[in-house]
Amino acid sequence: LAKTTQPISMDSYEGQEVNITCSHNNIATNDYITWYQQFPSQGPRFIIQGYKTKVTNEVASLFIPADRKSSTLSLPRVSLSDTAVYYCLVGLCYGGATNKLIFGTGTLLAVQP
């Protein structure tokens, strides 16, 4: 099973780009990498998902190196409302069977004005 680790916290300022890295050394061949955002007293909310190389959507980019043992969530030009806990999730098996899902330890991003 993949074990995922993340920095406990990060600080940033409004308008800056923030990169949060997740380490998943034991990722399985068919595991995907998904990032979620969580505000206090709310359920996690999907940000982005990828398998390898780079994925970009309207809110973030996800960089995954060739060995897939880590991934980096990139948030461009953060605002105060991006202050939240960010989790990476490793798991699921493409094709129908479900492996166990492993959440990272979470990174508290604090954005200051």
Next chain:
Amino acid sequence: DSGVTQTPKHLITATGQRVTLRCSPRSGDLSVYWYQQSLDQGLQFLIHYYNGEERAKGNILERFSAQQFPDLHSELNLSSLELGDSALYFCASSVGQAQETQYFGPGTRLLVL
């Protein structure tokens, strides 16, 4: 609003008791996932159901059980409760059982006294 509903929002009970948490997935979603979130353990995957059948088990205790009904709602049963079972319990749903986005409900906060 993710479209996933969970009841109750809060639950206070005593050690040794049994409780049932309920989850209604988004319309059209066939998968339901249950997670436990506590301060010391973070987000832990418990169990996954797809179209009424159990697909994967995570760190779910033997005192806990779940099921998914024909109308696709799911219940998580927690018995012989201990103080350490106090946590936020989330359910999430997705369309299929492979690499789809999971949509999380607002959670049920359980306090065992």
